[in-house]
Amino acid sequence: MTDSTDHLELSRRRVVLTGLGAAAAALLAACGRNRSADTTGAAAQAAAPTTSPSTTARATATTAPAAATTATSAPAAAATTLAATPACVDDDDVTPEQTEGPYFKPNSPERTDIRGGAAGTKLLLTGTVVTTSCRPVAKALVDVWQADTGGNYDNSGFGFRGHQFTDAQGRYHIETVIPGLYPGRTRHIHVKVQAPGGKILTTQLYFPGEPRNASDGIYRKECEVTIADAVDGKNAAFTFVLNG
Numbered sequence: 001m002t003d004s005t006d007h008l009e010l011s012r013r014r015v016v017l018t019g020l021g022a023a024a025a026a027l028l029a030a031c032g033r034n035r036s037a038d039t040t041g042a043a044a045q046a047a048a049p050t051t052s053p054s055t056t057a058r059a060t061a062t063t064a065p066a067a068a069t070t071a072t073s074a075p076a077a078a079a080t081t082l083a084a085t086p087a088c089v090d091d092d093d094v095t096p097e098q099t100e101g102p103y104f105k106p107n108s109p110e111r112t113d114i115r116g117g118a119a120g121t122k123l124l125l126t127g128t129v130v131t132t133s134c135r136p137v138a139k140a141l142v143d144v145w146q147a148d149t150g151g152n153y154d155n156s157g158f159g160f161r162g163h164q165f166t167d168a169q170g171r172y173h174i175e176t177v178i179p180g181l182y183p184g185r186t187r188h189i190h191v192k193v194q195a196p197g198g199k200i201l202t203t204q205l206y207f208p209g210e211p212r213n214a215s216d217g218i219y220r221k222e223c224e225v226t227i228a229d230a231v232d233g234k235n236a237a238f239t240f241v242l243n244g
């Protein structure tokens with residue numbers, strides 16, 4: 001992207017930010033969590049709108065409910081601008097690919113609760129699946145598997161395994177426990193994410209402040225969840241960013 005294009009893009013985003021409401025602002029914050037310090041923005045630039053505003057507006061209106069809702073109450077000129085511009089403050093990087101590891105099993109049950117009453121510190125992991133232009137991905141597959149609190153995978157059954165599909169706003173939620181440690185790895189959760197008809201992203205999520213993060217050769221800071229205390233455990237959040 002050239003300097004002049006950058007300038008135009010930033011100007012358009014300023015216009016959009018002026019018109020966006022609280023819901024869209026929340027989405028901006030969520031997308032910002034996945035940015036890394038050494039971003040090149042190549043993927044995001046490739047996904048930036050190149051079609052005319054009117055063409056893009058039609059496409060966006062069917063895939064970005066937040067922007068479309070805002071547009072309905074804004075003047076006609078502003079509506080065109082809002083729908084044509086991705087709801088991002090900055091370019092977002094695609095969530096890094098991570099090794100699948102040896103314990104993935106296909107055909108996991110469709111469910112959001114993979115804890116099933118098992119022991120451990122309760123963890124509620126929530127977030128959204130978005131594109132590099134910050135558009136939510138509805139009906140995206142989110143397939144999760146992890147070790148139990150003792151650091152063991154259920155390889156004979158489907159304990160701590162499950163898949164689900166994001167809602168119309170690209171949201172997912174997983175009820176689980178903080179995974180246990182096992183030799184050679186830091187604490188992590190395995191995930192596969194796939195937009196409808198898209199390429200599968202295989203990755204892993206990590207926890208901030210873990211002593212083993214620094215010595216784990218697979219660990220990536222960009223794949224850390226944000227985490228907070230909850231009444232009965234922990235809440236974690238992560239935004240998956242897919243190409244597109």
Ligand SMILES: [Fe+2]
Binds near residue numbers: 101103147185188190
């Ligand atoms: Fe693992």
